[in-house]
Amino acid sequence: MQPDKDDEALYPAVNPIAAGLRCRCPRCGEGALFEGFTKVRPACSNCGLDYGFIDAGDGPVVFVLLIIGFIFVGLAFWMQVTYEPPMWVQFVLWIPLMILSGLALMRSLKGVLINLQYLHNAKPGEIDRG
Numbered sequence: 001m002q003p004d005k006d007d008e009a010l011y012p013a014v015n016p017i018a019a020g021l022r023c024r025c026p027r028c029g030e031g032a033l034f035e036g037f038t039k040v041r042p043a044c045s046n047c048g049l050d051y052g053f054i055d056a057g058d059g060p061v062v063f064v065l066l067i068i069g070f071i072f073v074g075l076a077f078w079m080q081v082t083y084e085p086p087m088w089v090q091f092v093l094w095i096p097l098m099i100l101s102g103l104a105l106m107r108s109l110k111g112v113l114i115n116l117q118y119l120h121n122a123k124p125g126e127i128d129r130g
Helices: 016-021 059-083 087-119
Strands: none
Touching: 016 087, 059 087
């Protein structure tokens, strides 16, 4: 793991995927990452890492839409071909499942992307005007 240049304390390496799925701090792996459902805390309650560097943007939303869309559209097509249910059954079954699955996956994927952003010391792009 590449430590931040401002870090004075030493922390053991944290698995970014495991910490992200648990929505934990990318530096110590213990402190909570979110205040609400997806609102990032100002700093880690355990190690004090300032979360000001975090900019997950729309990345988690894109992954969630692609994953959920692939899975549930395939299942809906399979169910239509196999059982031929009325369209209202498809809507009543799949729309709530897609919404709930998307919300459940959103928080975890946002945590993973934030942890990976910290691990790789990702920053906004800069143009070298030198």
